[in-house]
Amino acid sequence: MVEKLVQSIDRLWIHNESKDSELIQRLVALFPNNKITFVDSQPLIESSGEMSARQYNQSKRELFITPFRGQFFKRCPGASQKKTLTCCNYHILNLGQQCNMNCSYCYLQSYLNTPVMTIYSNIEMALAELEEMTPSKGTMALRVGTGEVIDSLSLDPLTLYSRRLIEFFNQHPNWVLEFKTKSANVDQFLDCHHKGNTVVSWSINPQAVITHEEHGTATLEERLAAAERCVQKGFPVAFHLDPMIYHPEWQNNYENLIRELTSRFKHKDLHGVTIGTLRFQPEQRHMMRERFGMKSWVTQAEMFPSESGKIRYDSQLRTTMFRFAVDTFKKYSDWPVSLCMETPESWIATYDKMPSQMEEFKATYRPLRATAPTATP
Amino acid sequence: MTRLIPIHNCQKNLDFNPETPWTHSLPTYCFENELLCGFERTEGVAIELQTAGLIEAFKAVYPQLGFFELARLSKKFASTPNLKKDLWSHYGYHWKENLEVLIDEIVKLPLDTQRWLQQKKLAPQDLAPLRSLPQQEILEWVWPLMMNPIFSKSDLSQILELVVELTLMEVPREKLVTGASTPQWIKSLKQLRYPQTSSSDGLGDQKIRTIAWPLRSEARWARRGDLSGVELKLFFSHPQELKRSIERLQQVCDDLQTNSAYEDLWSKN
Numbered sequence: 001m002v003e004k005l006v007q008s009i010d011r012l013w014i015h016n017e018s019k020d021s022e023l024i025q026r027l028v029a030l031f032p033n034n035k036i037t038f039v040d041s042q043p044l045i046e047s048s049g050e051m052s053a054r055q056y057n058q059s060k061r062e063l064f065i066t067p068f069r070g071q072f073f074k075r076c077p078g079a080s081q082k083k084t085l086t087c088c089n090y091h092i093l094n095l096g097q098q099c100n101m102n103c104s105y106c107y108l109q110s111y112l113n114t115p116v117m118t119i120y121s122n123i124e125m126a127l128a129e130l131e132e133m134t135p136s137k138g139t140m141a142l143r144v145g146t147g148e149v150i151d152s153l154s155l156d157p158l159t160l161y162s163r164r165l166i167e168f169f170n171q172h173p174n175w176v177l178e179f180k181t182k183s184a185n186v187d188q189f190l191d192c193h194h195k196g197n198t199v200v201s202w203s204i205n206p207q208a209v210i211t212h213e214e215h216g217t218a219t220l221e222e223r224l225a226a227a228e229r230c231v232q233k234g235f236p237v238a239f240h241l242d243p244m245i246y247h248p249e250w251q252n253n254y255e256n257l258i259r260e261l262t263s264r265f266k267h268k269d270l271h272g273v274t275i276g277t278l279r280f281q282p283e284q285r286h287m288m289r290e291r292f293g294m295k296s297w298v299t300q301a302e303m304f305p306s307e308s309g310k311i312r313y314d315s316q317l318r319t320t321m322f323r324f325a326v327d328t329f330k331k332y333s334d335w336p337v338s339l340c341m342e343t344p345e346s347w348i349a350t351y352d353k354m355p356s357q358m359e360e361f362k363a364t365y366r367p368l369r370a371t372a373p374t375a376t377p
Numbered sequence: 378m379t380r381l382i383p384i385h386n387c388q389k390n391l392d393f394n395p396e397t398p399w400t401h402s403l404p405t406y407c408f409e410n411e412l413l414c415g416f417e418r419t420e421g422v423a424i425e426l427q428t429a430g431l432i433e434a435f436k437a438v439y440p441q442l443g444f445f446e447l448a449r450l451s452k453k454f455a456s457t458p459n460l461k462k463d464l465w466s467h468y469g470y471h472w473k474e475n476l477e478v479l480i481d482e483i484v485k486l487p488l489d490t491q492r493w494l495q496q497k498k499l500a501p502q503d504l505a506p507l508r509s510l511p512q513q514e515i516l517e518w519v520w521p522l523m524m525n526p527i528f529s530k531s532d533l534s535q536i537l538e539l540v541v542e543l544t545l546m547e548v549p550r551e552k553l554v555t556g557a558s559t560p561q562w563i564k565s566l567k568q569l570r571y572p573q574t575s576s577s578d579g580l581g582d583q584k585i586r587t588i589a590w591p592l593r594s595e596a597r598w599a600r601r602g603d604l605s606g607v608e609l610k611l612f613f614s615h616p617q618e619l620k621r622s623i624e625r626l627q628q629v630c631d632d633l634q635t636n637s638a639y640e641d642l643w644s645k646n
Binding site: 046049300312 | 473474505508542545570572573574577600603605643
């Protein structure tokens with residue numbers, strides 16, 4: 001896997017301030033010399049602002065390692081839209097940005113403006129930032145994900161950051177760490193001792209959607225097999241059917257997926273299941289159209305502006321899709337299913353109530369006082 | 378010291394087809410033998426501007442330039458990328474690769490079309506769909522149809538995006554021209570682009586129109602972004618009339634809740 005990742009990257013840019021880091025010692029040993037360039041500032045900055053489709057495509061092949069000077073730990077962007085979205089108090093820890101996979105709907109297409117994939121070399125600063133929160137938040141059931149603006153695990157065979165994070169969270173058993181991925185890269189941390197508070201989660205879709213829209217990601221079978229390996233080692237797993245994508249045969253395909261999931265995993269192994277439907281910023285449509293044409297189920301979808309500012313499927317279609325997924329999970333399991341970044345109207349339409357009124361979600365969705373700044377997207 | 382250079386000794390490499398001809402009463406200007414204006418003139422002299430650079434000279438002669446004029450001028454600087462970036466920034470635009478991609482497309486449009494779109498003040502973001510087409514010539518048929526005074530800037534940007542998307546979806550051109558050059562055109566393009574939603578909205582409208590709404594009220598099925606529903610206008614000239622309307626509305630409400638004919642308006646199972 002490491003070799004494949006190295007091959008997929010055209011150039012490794014290393015900020016001189018990172019060169020003494022543990023990460024660079026490892027990467028320099030993995031990458032051929034002719035791919036490595038040391039720099040004093042961010043490379044390939046010909047212009048700032050939105051990237052062209054060509055620049056965006058190329059950014060997935062340029063890896064930049066640099067220290068991060070800002071705040072690593074933030075609240076999920078859903079928290080800043082409480083008037084229009086129902087928030088589950090998720091927190092995010094950003095250890096880099098951009099992704100080496102290529103989903104047609106990826107929101108990073110409207111979010112990123114740097115033409116490189118970035119990994120921060122100073123993970124110890126990120127952990128120190130978290131450590132500083134121990135006195136005030138040590139006993140809180142803080143949920144922290146690392147897969148917001150970068151896939152948690154797709155580049156992890158290069159960085160091995162998962163191992164550092166698991167070790168850190170072992171010292172904070174009340175906190176939950178979530179790796180969110182569309183890869184099958186788990187073997188690099190499966191031997192780590194853990195306290196059951198590291199959740200490995202997959203964004204999943206039927207294989208038809210993966211083939212059509214989630215380019216360069218692991219197949220459904222590879223993801224599920226990786227999840228099974230995690231369960232065998234005692235790691236709780238989670239699944240995010242997000243974004244659900246309307247397509248011909250969507251009901252059959254999602255039913256088959258849910259049947260497969262519920263037959264291969266047990267409720268006791270599960271940290272949670274969320275569902276969400278396709279959504280993106282309106283300006284993203286141009287980049288998607290340029291990069292994926294109009295044969296994609298995402299670009300040709302019938303989408304409309306919603307109150308949150310993103311464009312979404314017609315609200316009745318969303319409700320139909322949510323109800324279908326929830327009912328299908330009920331048909332095959334007793335798994336609780338929550339909605340991700342959805343409006344109160346969608347909760348009511350799906351469950352006839354808000355998550356705060358539901359026993360299984362009450363704790364997760366309770367109002368939380370501000371613990372960290374909110375991320376931008 | 379101001380230098381006067383005979384126009385016939387000046388180069389006209391920078392003729393970018395300005396929107397309006399250079400005013401007859403104004404002198405001609407040049408910068409290092411490159412004519413900056415009055416490109417149609419063949420006689421007389423040009424005043425050489427003593428500015429720091431060519432772009433400053435342009436800015437002095439043309440304090441404002443439209444996007445399409447800038448695009449044409451920018452192409453003249455193809456071999457000098459720094460001058461090109463400088464040009465855009467002097468006129469308040471942030472140069473980026475996406476802008477370059479767009480310029481490459483729009484300068485291929487017939488000059489008349491460029492002028493029309495400039496007159497309608499279409500901005501780079503309105504023209505962004507053009508970046509998606511592998512061959513912009515595919516759209517040649519659409520420009521004459523768009524050059525119709527009935528269309529506003531918003532209409533034009535909608536038409537362009539719809540036509541580009543439908544073209545990429547391989548919808549035959551004969552379907553795209555149905556109702557062309559009329560206000561109905563956008564509606565027919567939307568029906569092609571959003572067939573399921575248009576069909577269910579159309580069905581909703583039909584059903585809503587069969588309901589006996591209160592006297593002097595208007596009801597229609599409306600779409601507001603991702604939501605669709607009934608838009609109701611009520612008029613009354615006396616409180617008694619309002620009371621009767623409310624009573625009637627209550628009956629309509631009961632009917633909408635209990636009559637199975639209306640069930641599919643609220644949920645698409």
